[in-house]
Amino acid sequence: MSNTVHDVVIIGAGHNGLTCAAYLGMAGLKVKVLERRPVVGGAAVTEEFFPGFRNSVAAYTVSLLNPKIIRDLRLHDHGLRIVERRAQNFLPTPEGRYLLIADGKTEAEIAKFSRRDAERYAAFNAELDAGADVLRDLALRAPPNLVSGFNLRSLSEMLKLGALAKSLRRLPDERLRTLFDLFTKSAGDFLDRWFESDLVKALFGFDAVVGNLASPYTPGTAYVLLHHAFGEVNGKRRTWGHAIGGMGAITQAMAKAAAESGVDIETGAAVREVMIERGRAGGVVLTDGTVVRGRAVAANVNPKLLYTSMVPEGAIEPPLLDRMRHWRCGSGTFRMNVALSELPSFAALPGRAPADHHTAGIIMAPSLAYMDRAYDDAKRDGWSREPIIEMLIPSTLDDSLSAPGAHVASLFCQHVMPELPDGASWRDHREAVADLMIDTVEQYAPGFKASILGRQALSPLDLEETFGLTGGDIFHGALSLDQLFWARPMIGYADYRSPVKGLYHCGSGAHPGGGVTGAPGHNAAHAIVRDLRRRRWRA
């Protein structure tokens, strides 16, 4: 056992753990990060998945990473370079039509399907942007806690609530109504009000179900659409881009920022238990029995994992523990990485020579009804017969991932159930479902299958076992109204503090939730610095 007592011990070196560590280090605190995997980055990593082919093997595209965090951590100085796609999205249909979303072309493209939709597109974007602005403003702030009683704590929370109400009061009434719609309605209901074309609705509907095990007609899915709209690339709002070197380039830059501020990061160090001493978190115990002491502990892991397997039973009240046991996890995600000998040629837009649409998020799910069926299938059979797939080919923007002429593609596939019906195991069905995903792409891009040199398939079980994502949940808990804002991860503890003194939440299970944002890590660091300074002052 080491006698060193760190100021803060962080469980997990995902991008939020690293962000939190870097801010704490910059505040002069002595920080130790413990990561179970041999590499840092969590779900934001670049790995060789087939000899000679590297890819962002889990998270695959960047937009939500907060610009303040990029600046504060000087991520560009630490090697991060993010580039825009030449076209944002490409939606082909198997019947040979397509919609291309690209600067200067979008309205004309939409008009191919509906002149009315093309005319309404700008107004729809303005509406979504107004909602995204509110979310952007909330992302780097702790939500007010809903607490009972009339005391100093409840008064301070009421002040925060007042400040929130004041900022919302600036919005005109109709914008407030839309905001309420976006937080509560289904994406399908929201989009049906605006558009008539299936492909235009599918463009936005995809963002509502991505990582979200739901039909686009499930209430609350409009929020997930909004959640995917609050990002930017190099100052250009609601744009998605690519980090040169893959998503691992983001977390490598974060690790450098943390190391520069004195943070000690240890990989291959799996935490077994949070130590509670006299009612406070006093460090952690690793699976090999090593004790690592800290005046505070911050958990980058899914809160369900934290409370059901790391915090000793009895440390939190039984009703809270019961809630954490029922924290809803499971994204419906099946993730593939494929090594390609050549670019795909789409029936709707033939040609293997690199073109703008090859750099886009290629959405293969031509209508909301298709997505609705995909969800129903998955619930009944364990996976969709006709899955929803987004393909991204980052090697069209980045020559560091594969040999010249060859390519790598990410397939983000839905819906699949975290647990299969009748006790079936993903170990027995992974490869058949991977074949189904490839066959689905083949329908849009004949010859795709023959161009595959190698593949990696990650079922929900693999996402859990490899990345520690409980239930394969890419967001550390569903982004549903009951698990958002002041209820993330539980009412009374939405400000990164927890029911155990000295234990903090710094991962995506805290506000504002999942995605490569860095926001939970940033916000948690502020709460920890404040509390430790107060303790030092009192001592």
Ligand SMILES: Cc1cc2nc3c(=O)[nH]c(=O)nc-3n(C[C@H](O)[C@H](O)[C@H](O)COP(=O)(O)OP(=O)(O)OC[C@H]3O[C@@H](n4cnc5c(N)ncnc54)[C@H](O)[C@@H]3O)c2cc1C
């Ligand atoms: C397949 C997939 C695709 C995605 N696509 C995108 C995308 O394109 N864009 C986007 O913005 N977001 C995407 N996301 C979501 C996003 O990647 C995650 O929400 C985010 O990376 C989570 O970051 P985090 O730091 O909160 O947690 P994580 O990245 O999950 O980090 C938690 C860390 O804790 C470690 N850990 C677990 N258990 C222990 C233990 N016992 N001891 C020590 N360490 C432990 C884990 O190994 C991990 O490194 C995707 C996620 C997945 C899985």
